Amino acid sequence: MNGGSLERHARKLQNFDSRETINMTNHHVSGRRVRALRKAHGILNIAGWGFLLPCGVIAARYFRDFPFNCRRVWFVVHVGLQICGYTIxxxxxxIGLSLQSDHFRTFRAHRIIGIIIFGLATLQMLAIFLKPKKDDRYRRYWNIYHHFVGYTLLSLIVINIFKGLAILQPPKSWKHTYISLLVLLGSIVLLLEIITWAKFYWDNFDCTFNLKNIPPPPMRSLQPPAPVQRGAQELGNGT
Incomplete structure (x- = not known):
């Protein structure tokens, strides 16, 4: 209220969540208890999109062939983490879609990015069934597409989670926990990258060192043999 006149409340999430409907006939008050749903929306998205999907990418990046060769395990772990992350x-x-109402335009960017994330994640899941064989000529292009979409998806997930935290305004421990989670994943990736490059250079150095230690093949003399003095040889034989 300003100067005796009613004004619209600020378009904040807390004001939308606290609205109630009063039935003037029976004086019944009803309201949507959406605060718990918003928390569930945030927790599930952080766990599914923000943690399990990156773990699946790490499994595919570092445990397929190099630096750790886990050919029998990495694919099962990768697909399992991706399916769990996608489901959660x-x-x-x-839940986020169910929370939208006539005020969804206030959080339009968060909503649009969320839809894009779901679309790209669904595309990645369908890619499992559309994967060409290794000897297929289109396999290279499929790998490029799969990697590009995957890393784009991870970037959008991080951006949208921070947008969601700014909208929800939960206790600071939420944001600190997610940042700690990102630091943990980043540290694991950094460590595995160091191991990858160290092993790569070590293998190349070892191969070069072994090549240097191989003795060269014996070289044949390029000089023509000395001519034999036939007269002296005949005298020596008494002829």
Whole structure:
């Protein structure tokens, strides 16, 4: 209220969540208890999109061939983490869609990015069934597309989670926990990258060192043999 006149409340999430409907006939008050749903939306998305999907990418990046050769395990772990992350993230995304109402335009960017994330994640899941064989000529292009979409998806996830935290305004421990999670994942990636490059250079150095220690093949003399003096040889034989 300003100067005796009613004004619209600020378009903040807390004001939308606290609205109630009063039935003037029976004086019944009803309201949507959406605060718990918003928390569930945030927790599921952080767990699914923000943690399990990056773990699946790490498994594929570092445990497929190099530096750790886990050919029998990495694919199962990669697909399992991606399916779990997709399922949990989709559940959180669906809760977020159910929370939209006539004021969804206030959080339009967060909503649009969320839809893009779901679309790209679904595309990545379908890529499992559309994967060409190793000897297929289109396999190279499929790998480029799969990697590009995957890293784009991870970038959008981080951006949208921070947008969601800014909208929800939970206790600071939420943001600190997610930042700690990012630091943990980043530290693991950095350590594995160091191991990857160290092993790469060590293998190349060892190969070069072994090549240097191989003795060269014996060289044949390029000089023509000395001519034999036939007369002296005949005298020596008494002829």
């Amino acid at each position: 993230g989709t559940a959180g995304w669906a």
